[in-house]
Amino acid sequence: MNAIAAETFDLTIAGLTPVVPRGELHQKIDELDFGQIYEDNLGLLVAIAMRKFQVPEVDAEALAHEVFYSYLKRKSEIRDLHPWLIGAICHASRYFWRQNGRRTEQLDHSWAVLRPDPASAGINDLLPAQLAAREILEALPSRYQEILRLRYYEGYSIREIADYLGVTAKYTQKLVTKCLRRAEQMYNAAPPRKKP
Amino acid sequence: MNHSDDLQHLADCPSCRERFSENILPFNAARRREGARAFAASAAQIERERENASDIVDRQLRQTPIAEWPGLAESLTLRNNAALEQMSEEIRKCIERKPVEALAIANLAASIAETLPANSYPLAVMAQIRSTALRDRANALRYLGRLDEAYHSIEMAEARLGEFPGLAHDRAIIWLVKAMIQGQMDLFDEAEQMITAASVAFADVNDLPRFFQAGLVYGNLLGRQKRYKDAQRIFGDLLDVATSTGDQETQARLFNNLGHCAIYLDDYARANIHFSESIARFTDLGLRAEVPRTNLGAALVLIGKGRVDSGLARLENARHAFIELGMMGEAGLCALRIIEVLIDRGDTGKARALTTIVIDEFEAAGVDARAVQAVASLQSSIDVDGATGETVRTVHEFVQGLTTDQAQAS
Numbered sequence: 001m002n003a004i005a006a007e008t009f010d011l012t013i014a015g016l017t018p019v020v021p022r023g024e025l026h027q028k029i030d031e032l033d034f035g036q037i038y039e040d041n042l043g044l045l046v047a048i049a050m051r052k053f054q055v056p057e058v059d060a061e062a063l064a065h066e067v068f069y070s071y072l073k074r075k076s077e078i079r080d081l082h083p084w085l086i087g088a089i090c091h092a093s094r095y096f097w098r099q100n101g102r103r104t105e106q107l108d109h110s111w112a113v114l115r116p117d118p119a120s121a122g123i124n125d126l127l128p129a130q131l132a133a134r135e136i137l138e139a140l141p142s143r144y145q146e147i148l149r150l151r152y153y154e155g156y157s158i159r160e161i162a163d164y165l166g167v168t169a170k171y172t173q174k175l176v177t178k179c180l181r182r183a184e185q186m187y188n189a190a191p192p193r194k195k196p
Numbered sequence: 197m198n199h200s201d202d203l204q205h206l207a208d209c210p211s212c213r214e215r216f217s218e219n220i221l222p223f224n225a226a227r228r229r230e231g232a233r234a235f236a237a238s239a240a241q242i243e244r245e246r247e248n249a250s251d252i253v254d255r256q257l258r259q260t261p262i263a264e265w266p267g268l269a270e271s272l273t274l275r276n277n278a279a280l281e282q283m284s285e286e287i288r289k290c291i292e293r294k295p296v297e298a299l300a301i302a303n304l305a306a307s308i309a310e311t312l313p314a315n316s317y318p319l320a321v322m323a324q325i326r327s328t329a330l331r332d333r334a335n336a337l338r339y340l341g342r343l344d345e346a347y348h349s350i351e352m353a354e355a356r357l358g359e360f361p362g363l364a365h366d367r368a369i370i371w372l373v374k375a376m377i378q379g380q381m382d383l384f385d386e387a388e389q390m391i392t393a394a395s396v397a398f399a400d401v402n403d404l405p406r407f408f409q410a411g412l413v414y415g416n417l418l419g420r421q422k423r424y425k426d427a428q429r430i431f432g433d434l435l436d437v438a439t440s441t442g443d444q445e446t447q448a449r450l451f452n453n454l455g456h457c458a459i460y461l462d463d464y465a466r467a468n469i470h471f472s473e474s475i476a477r478f479t480d481l482g483l484r485a486e487v488p489r490t491n492l493g494a495a496l497v498l499i500g501k502g503r504v505d506s507g508l509a510r511l512e513n514a515r516h517a518f519i520e521l522g523m524m525g526e527a528g529l530c531a532l533r534i535i536e537v538l539i540d541r542g543d544t545g546k547a548r549a550l551t552t553i554v555i556d557e558f559e560a561a562g563v564d565a566r567a568v569q570a571v572a573s574l575q576s577s578i579d580v581d582g583a584t585g586e587t588v589r590t591v592h593e594f595v596q597g598l599t600t601d602q603a604q605a606s
Contacts, residue, residue: 034235034236034240035235038231038232038235038236039228039232042228043217043218044206044216044217046217048203048206051201051216052203062362063362065320066360066361066362066363067362067364068235069318069320069321069363070320070324070362070363070366072235073321073324073325073328074365079402080402083207083401083402084401084403086203087401087402088362088365088401090203090400091396091397091401092361092364093361095361095367099361163203166204166399
């Protein structure tokens with residue numbers, strides 16, 4: 001662990017490369033071993049990307065390939081290969097979807113003018129509730145916010161959130177319920193909002 | 197053991213990994229072999245360069261005047277990944293004490309990285325190389341307070357990785373630096389979002405040291421917003437992790453930070469307990485210099501909060517510990533803090549007596565003559581017009597600058 005200033009609340013934390021104690025690192029790996037690591041683990045990484053995150057096969061392979069290259073540069077810091085590889089492919093898969101989820105076809109402008117946006121139906125009734133929900137979400141503790149965002153904004157399943165948090169699905173369901181209950185309490189305690 | 201497809205279990209269980217991977221891949225065997233071959237060849241190239249580079253960067257930097265470092269970008273021996281890795285390490289080592297030098301190295305590294313032929317390494321590795329150089333440059337600029345430039349550089353570093361979702365670990369480190377820059381720019385909401393994302397990524401890849409680092413940055417961000425209760429909660433959560441992993445040094449630093457939080461929350465009894473815990477761990481680890489530093493930090497906060505007697509007691513304690521360790525420069529700086537308090541209290545007699553002791557100590561220890569002269573001037577000032585706290589702070593700053601220079605020289 002690198003320097004953390006004795007006088008606290010100071011952002012000057014310097015070292016970005018953690019010093020890993022000797023003996024905990026991987027032994028020196030030769031070219032053959034690198035090839036072997038790749039062959040041994042490629043299937044696992046692709047399987048995780050495809051089965052856990054529904055990444056298409058071609059993209060899953062590309063992600064796995066990048067994870068291996070990332071490993072080349074970082075290997076001196078990695079204490080335990082498999083947890084690192086698995087963590088990296090999970091994060092890569094989520095990032096992949098964050099990037100690709102935004103890629104939607106643009107609607108032709110003239111057609112858009114003629115045809116009302118179905119999402120606008122009943123907007124006068126829904127908007128106040130939506131605004132209140134947003135305010136309440138922002139007022140919740142960050143962990144609660146994150147869980148509710150994953151479940152209701154990004155549409156992850158309970159199982160996926162459980163994998164993401166590294167806990168069981170049953171516990172995740174309880175967490176989501178707890179977050180909703182807390183949000184509901186705050187919603188009920190808030191003053192009524194006028195319609196626009 | 198209960199076998200499952202749970203990711204944590206897969207990390208630990210070879211047979212489940214094998215089972216999980218089965219039948220998912222209608223793999224093209226030739227493509228797979230080609231992928232493995234290309235990966236192994238790149239690995240061999242990178243390893244070979246690391247072996248051949250030895251201490252090339254250190255030698256070239258030492259043999260070249262700093263003004264001529266930009267010209268080193270043309271040196272063929274430095275135009276490879278291994279040399280750039282060494283530059284990154286040099287920057288890490290000197291960024292706190294010599295940020296100007298760190299920036300000069302970072303500029304050199306960025307200039308090399310950005311002009312390496314695109315086919316020098318696989319695309320993902322090229323992206324890593326370039327983003328690391330820009331990230332180091334951003335960090336050096338941050339240390340120098342050139343925050344707009346730092347932000348621009350870190351945005352460029354992030355953009356270099358944009359096409360490569362698989363470089364999660366590299367991206368998280370960039371987010372960590374970005375959060376620190378945003379924090380210094382008082383963009384607290386953005387910094388919090390960034391640091392949360394980085395923490396999740398570090399947890400994902402099991403990078404515990406950086407996970408702690410991110411947590412500490414987060415806690416510090418909250419502290420700077422005077423959200424001491426939130427900071428306390430973050431440090432407390434981190435302490436649970438550090439305790440479960442047996443990381444004593446991180447525990448010591450977290451107890452120190454918790455102590456500061458407790459002072460700000462006017463819970464002095466708890467603060468004392470936290471500082472004692474911190475000191476006990478630093479002592480156990482043999483990090484003896486951290487003990488008086490902890491006391492010094494606590495003393496300054498206590499004095500700032502008006503608890504002058506408690507602060508003074510900790511300052512005295514820290515000063516004696518520095519003297520026992522033979523750290524006369526630090527002991528003198530501690531004495532100057534005490535003198536400042538004494539002068540603010542109007543106790544100029546004691547303050548003057550202490551300046552005499554410090555002058556003697558500095559002379560006996562062979563501390564820079566300019567530091568001795570500065571303390572002597574302070575003494576004269578006390579005699580003539582009754583120096584103010586501001587006078588002492590100016591002398592403190594000057595002496596601190598000299599001791600830093602001395603540390604650099606050694």
